[in-house]
Amino acid sequence: MPVIEAPGVGHRYVDRVVLAGVDVRLEERRVGIVGANGSGKSTFARMLNGLVLPTDGWVSVDGLDTRREGRAVRRRVGFCFTDPDAQIVMPTVAEDVAFGLRRRGLSRAEVRERVDRVLAAHDLAGHADHPAHLLSGGQKQLLALASVLVTEPDVLVMDEPTTLLDLRNAQRVSRVVEALPQQVVLVTHHLDLLDGFDRVLVFDEGRLVLDDVPDVAVPYYRKLMA
Amino acid sequence: MTALGLYRPGTSPLHRAPGGLKLLLLLLAGVGVVLLHRPWPVLAALVAVVLCYAVAGLSPRVALAQLRPLAWVGAVTALFQLVVAGWERAVVVVGVLAVLVLLAALVTLTTRTTELVDAVVAGCRPLRPLGVDAERVGLVLALGVRCVPVVVALAGEVRDAQRARGLAASPRAFAVPLIVRSLRHADALGDALAARGVDD
Ligand SMILES: Nc1ncnc2c1ncn2[C@@H]1O[C@H](COP(=O)(O)OP(=O)(O)O)[C@@H](O)[C@H]1O
Numbered sequence: 001m002p003v004i005e006a007p008g009v010g011h012r013y014v015d016r017v018v019l020a021g022v023d024v025r026l027e028e029r030r031v032g033i034v035g036a037n038g039s040g041k042s043t044f045a046r047m048l049n050g051l052v053l054p055t056d057g058w059v060s061v062d063g064l065d066t067r068r069e070g071r072a073v074r075r076r077v078g079f080c081f082t083d084p085d086a087q088i089v090m091p092t093v094a095e096d097v098a099f100g101l102r103r104r105g106l107s108r109a110e111v112r113e114r115v116d117r118v119l120a121a122h123d124l125a126g127h128a129d130h131p132a133h134l135l136s137g138g139q140k141q142l143l144a145l146a147s148v149l150v151t152e153p154d155v156l157v158m159d160e161p162t163t164l165l166d167l168r169n170a171q172r173v174s175r176v177v178e179a180l181p182q183q184v185v186l187v188t189h190h191l192d193l194l195d196g197f198d199r200v201l202v203f204d205e206g207r208l209v210l211d212d213v214p215d216v217a218v219p220y221y222r223k224l225m226a
Numbered sequence: 227m228t229a230l231g232l233y234r235p236g237t238s239p240l241h242r243a244p245g246g247l248k249l250l251l252l253l254l255a256g257v258g259v260v261l262l263h264r265p266w267p268v269l270a271a272l273v274a275v276v277l278c279y280a281v282a283g284l285s286p287r288v289a290l291a292q293l294r295p296l297a298w299v300g301a302v303t304a305l306f307q308l309v310v311a312g313w314e315r316a317v318v319v320v321g322v323l324a325v326l327v328l329l330a331a332l333v334t335l336t337t338r339t340t341e342l343v344d345a346v347v348a349g350c351r352p353l354r355p356l357g358v359d360a361e362r363v364g365l366v367l368a369l370g371v372r373c374v375p376v377v378v379a380l381a382g383e384v385r386d387a388q389r390a391r392g393l394a395a396s397p398r399a400f401a402v403p404l405i406v407r408s409l410r411h412a413d414a415l416g417d418a419l420a421a422r423g424v425d426d
Pocket residue numbers: 013018035036037038039040041042043044
């Protein structure tokens with residue numbers, strides 16, 4: 001598994017501290033992140049691919065610094081957002097999946113082959129030429145996920161990927177995530193998604209307040225929220 | 227819901243023709259049509275375009291659907307020309323408008339956005355010395371096509387939210403939340419593009 005290092009990182013927007021003193025080294029296959037709204041989860045998740053740069057400390061993935069080697073980091077770290085509509089950037093399904101493969105020096109045939117394979121794996125093969133906006137919410141999120149996975153990242157960071165989905169679609173996404181060989185860092189409010197995870201980080205008001213296995217961290221978080 | 231002007235898969239000669247060629251022909255035909263000044267040639271052009279739809283395997287319903295957003299503008303223009311300049315002029319002006327819209331829609335209906343974008347990118351490449359980033363132009367074009375249904379959906383949600391709160395239809399009460407949500411969407415889209423390596 002890749003190694004994500006964040007020794008003593010913090011972030012502030014202008015003079016407002018939203019994350020402070022987070023000191024972790026992530027090398028487990030499944031890492032969960034929970035916390036109340038505004039506790040800094042997204043800020044931390046975005047630091048892992050250099051979308052947000054720490055104002056204190058540094059973050060690296062497999063020794064690559066997110067500030068100096070952002071491009072190389074983003075090639076290794078795929079990111080899945082909450083709102084699928086905002087991540088689908090191309091008008092049709094197959095085009096969106098192919099988008100991440102441009103400028104990778106692949107031939108048209110190779111692109112086609114990889115796109116078809118990923119669409120089939122996500123039950124989207126029949127929708128290749130469909131306009132993305134006609135998909136259901138769940139299908140859109142699967143498309144967003146397929147578009148990230150087609151680039152074969154080593155790490156997948158997901159920021160509340162099931163928050164906007166109904167239970168059935170949330171479970172579909174969860175099953176896809178479960179089957180991934182990659183390292184996954186998952187921010188979620190759906191606590192049952194964390195079953196079988198190796199490690200869960202609990203954030204509260206910009207601080208990492210607990211870092212433990214789910215059996216300890218999830219009950220702690222429930223109590224914190226009660 | 228008929229997706230206006232959005233690619234419809236097919237195998238017709240029009241589908242298989244290169245995107246760049248189609249864009250070039252669209253440009254030439256557009257210029258040609260605008261030069262027509264008599265009603266009969268304009269009507270002939272209209273018939274020719276409808277025949278092209280048939281060749282592409284697109285039903286007259288699809289062709290008509292492309293014109294629907296223009297119905298009001300067309301009707302008002304027709305009436306105005308009819309009163310001011312007579313029926314011949316009205317036929318020419320409205321006919322040319324219809325031909326242009328139908329031709330443009332025909333290109334987008336039979337060409338994948340990616341292919342159109344590639345054609346535009348190739349066409350922009352000679353402009354590089356002038357500081358034009360062809361890749362950028364192509365990306366903006368594709369994003370534009372993608373954003374239309376998103377903004378339409380946002381507008382629907384804003385309207386529904388207002389109805390649910392019993393607010394009367396007011397342009398400002400509609401525009402402000404729509405602009406705010408569109409900007410928020412643009413922001414999220416920017417993040418998604420960065421995450422997918424656009425600036426790299
Ligand atoms: N771009 C920004 N500018 C200013 N403040 C921000 C920005 N993004 C997030 N914040 C603030 O940072 C805090 C943490 O946000 P976030 O990391 O999104 O939390 P979470 O994902 O846990 O809900 C919140 O108080 C939020 O308002």
